[in-house]
Amino acid sequence: MRSLRADSVSVAFAGLKALSAVDLEIVPGRITGLIGPNGAGKTTLVNVLTGFQAPTGGAVQLDGASLSGLKPFQVRRRGIARTFQGGRLFRDLPVIDNLEVTGVGLGLSRRQAVAEAEAMLRWMGIADLGSRIAGTLPYTDERRVAIGRALMGRPAFVLLDEPAAGMSGPEASELSALIRRIAADLGCGVLLIEHNVGLVLGLCEHIVVLDSGAVIEEGPPAAIRASEKVRHAYMGTAADAPVPVEALEIAP
Numbered sequence: 001m002r003s004l005r006a007d008s009v010s011v012a013f014a015g016l017k018a019l020s021a022v023d024l025e026i027v028p029g030r031i032t033g034l035i036g037p038n039g040a041g042k043t044t045l046v047n048v049l050t051g052f053q054a055p056t057g058g059a060v061q062l063d064g065a066s067l068s069g070l071k072p073f074q075v076r077r078r079g080i081a082r083t084f085q086g087g088r089l090f091r092d093l094p095v096i097d098n099l100e101v102t103g104v105g106l107g108l109s110r111r112q113a114v115a116e117a118e119a120m121l122r123w124m125g126i127a128d129l130g131s132r133i134a135g136t137l138p139y140t141d142e143r144r145v146a147i148g149r150a151l152m153g154r155p156a157f158v159l160l161d162e163p164a165a166g167m168s169g170p171e172a173s174e175l176s177a178l179i180r181r182i183a184a185d186l187g188c189g190v191l192l193i194e195h196n197v198g199l200v201l202g203l204c205e206h207i208v209v210l211d212s213g214a215v216i217e218e219g220p221p222a223a224i225r226a227s228e229k230v231r232h233a234y235m236g237t238a239a240d241a242p243v244p245v246e247a248l249e250i251a252p
């Protein structure tokens with residue numbers, strides 16, 4: 001079976017240990033959750049897994065082979081895609097072009113890229129957005145387009161960095177259904193980073209919890225809900241993260 005692994009990954013920024021010997025594995029068809037308070041190192045780990053950040057220790061392995069030294073576009077071509085916390089679409093381009101550009105970057109002809117972009121928007125149920133200028137979209141649609149773009153070229157692994165940020169309850173539910181289909185129907189290995197812990201507990205079989213750059217807990221949703229360490233990590237930041245603490249109270 002294919003796998004994407006962080007193997008004892010550490011990252012230090014001028015003395016700050018953003019990640020300390022973190023292990024994490026993503027496998028096809030499974031949604032793995034990555035949670036933790038602000039500043040825990042979640043985005044840094046995604047950056048390492050996708051070649052945007054070189055680890056200062058450890059390595060990333062795709063199917064057992066190290067990805068070290070590869071540039072982000074080379075990692076992407078090996079089938080590891082991501083979204084960014086801020087969306088990062090080409091704001092002046094139509095939605096369809098945002099996907100097409102990625103397809104061309106992955107080596108498709110323009111015709112193939114357009115065909116795949118159209119098919120992807122249809123699969124996501126947002127074909128009607130194709131001609132809209134990306135920068136004019138409401139936030140939630142922008143998020144969905146960013147996911148569609150990440151799925152171009154049918155990556156084996158897709159890493160979603162806080163895709164539900166700013167979404168209402170119903171919008172987040174719709175997004176949950178889409179993430180489920182990405183794993184179940186496309187067979188992608190998904191890494192889901194979310195501030196909305198309830199969403200992660202509902203979607204993921206396996207959840208990894210980071211705090212101050214280290215894995216403090218991992219396991220199925222029930223184990224995460226029951227964990228004193230997780231509760232404590234979130235309580236420490238209750239002022240800026242009231243939602244996660246509540247989510248942990250939800251009965252299984």
Ligand SMILES: Nc1ncnc2c1ncn2[C@@H]1O[C@H](COP(=O)(O)OP(=O)(O)O)[C@@H](O)[C@H]1O
Nearest residue numbers: 013016018036037038039040041042043044045
């Ligand atoms: N490029 C960088 N330079 C210096 N410090 C950084 C950089 N990126 C992130 N950090 C720091 O590393 C820590 C982890 O950040 P991040 O991975 O963004 O956390 P999260 O995504 O869990 O909120 C934070 O303390 C953050 O300020």
Ligand SMILES: [Mg+2]
Nearest residue numbers: 042043044085
């Ligand atoms: Mg982050």
